[in-house]
Amino acid sequence: MDEQELIGRCKDGDIDAFNLLVEQYQRLVYNVTLRMLGNVEAAEDATQDTFISAYRGVSRFRGGSFKAWILRIAANSCYDKMRAARRARITSLDSMLQESDAAHPVDDAESPEEYTLRRELGRFLNEGLSCLPGDQRLVVILSDIQGLSYEEISQTTGASLGTVKSRLNRGRSRLRDYLLQRKELLPSQFRQDK
16 A cells, blocks of 8 residues: 555544554654654654654645655654753753663674774764754754755755755754864764874
C-alpha cells in the first residue's frame, strides 16, 4: 500500500493505516528530536507528541510531502520542549550519562578505543549543536545528519529556500567556530593543525 493510500485511510479514521505510517517515520522523527533536544527522554516525549498531533491533525494534511509535514510537527514539538526547558533548567549528570549510552550503542566490530573516540566525538558534536539557535540547529540536523534536500527542509520548516540556505550556512559556520575554539578537546584524528 502506498503512502497516499495510507494517508487517505488515516483521514477516514483507520488507526492501522496510521500505525503503518508511524512505523515508517518513527526512526527519522526520533533521530531529529534527539539531535534537536540532546536528551533521550525529551526526544521520546517529542516523538510521541509528534505522532499524537499528526494523528489528530491528519485530516488537515493537504497533500505534498508527508515527510516534510511530519518533520514540521516534530520541529514544533521540539521548540515547545526547548521553551519549557528554558523555564525549568534542571539537568542530572546521571541522566546525561545514561542518554549518551542509549544514543550511542556499542558496535561489536569496533575496538573499545574506537568506541570511546566515536562516543566522545558524538558528545562533542551534540554540545556544539546545542549551542546553535533552534532554527539553525534544525536545518543543520535535517541537512547534514538526516540528508534532506534544501526543498524538503524548506517544506519542513515553512521557510523559503533562501532562508534555509542562509540558516544552514550560519549554523555550519557557528558549529565550525565552536569546534575550532575547542579543538584540543577533539579526538586527535579530527583536529585541524593550523
